[in-house]
Amino acid sequence: MMNVKKSVLLFLVSFVSQAAFAQASREIAFNEQQAVPLSSIVNQTPGAVGSKKIEILPGEVAYIDKSIDVGELVINGQLPCKDASVEIKATTIYVNGHFQCGTSQNPFSGKLYLSLKHSSLNPKASFGYRGMIVNNGGRLILNGR
Numbered sequence: 001m002m003n004v005k006k007s008v009l010l011f012l013v014s015f016v017s018q019a020a021f022a023q024a025s026r027e028i029a030f031n032e033q034q035a036v037p038l039s040s041i042v043n044q045t046p047g048a049v050g051s052k053k054i055e056i057l058p059g060e061v062a063y064i065d066k067s068i069d070v071g072e073l074v075i076n077g078q079l080p081c082k083d084a085s086v087e088i089k090a091t092t093i094y095v096n097g098h099f100q101c102g103t104s105q106n107p108f109s110g111k112l113y114l115s116l117k118h119s120s121l122n123p124k125a126s127f128g129y130r131g132m133i134v135n136n137g138g139r140l141i142l143n144g145r
Contacts, residue, residue, distance in 0.1 A: 037065040038079065047071075050089070050117075056097065064088070064112070075099050075138070087113040091130045095138035102143035109145050 038054075041062055045052045051071040056062050060077035069089040074096065081101035093114065102108030116130040134140045 035061040035063045035078075035080070038062045038068060039066050042068050042070060058097065081108055081110065081112055083108060083110040085111040087115055089115045089117050091117055093132045095132070095134040095140050098139045098141075100139070100141040103141075104143055107143045107145045 038056075041056065042052065042054055045054055047053070050069045053072045053074065054068075054070045055074040056077040056079055058076045062077065062079055064079065064081050064084070064086050066084075067087040067089075071090065072092045072094070073088065073090045074094045076097045078098040079100075080098075093116075101110075101112055114132065116132065118130065
């Protein structure tokens with residue numbers, strides 16, 4: 001079982017590296033004055049901690065200001081990272097918009113932990129329903145030190 005986990009992790013790292021390289025020409029700089037903290041979106045969304053469906057709407061810019069624990073995170077707008085040490089816990093992360101940590105000229109120097117947690121849809125399943133999905137048109141760019 002451990003070899004399967006390592007293989008999946010290596011595939012994910014390879015895939016993410018290739019996605020970041022392919023998208024380098026589409027890096028964007030975000031204007032912090034127009035952005036809202038992701039934690040404020042989480043706090044305004046009704047539901048229990050750890051099970052909320054959080055959506056960043058098209059045209060909306062939110063930045064990761066502190067660790068969050070949600071059910072689903074749907075990025076239809078922009079979600080840039082600030083240089084901090086944070087964790088996003090979610091069963092599923094959908095990237096339909098733009099999720100970026102660092103640029104090639106200014107690499108991300110913080111620590112970002114993406115934890116895909118077990119879904120309560122089938123608590124008896126050992127693998128659960130979870131994943132990080134970058135849909136067609138979505139951009140995941142990770143440039144770090």
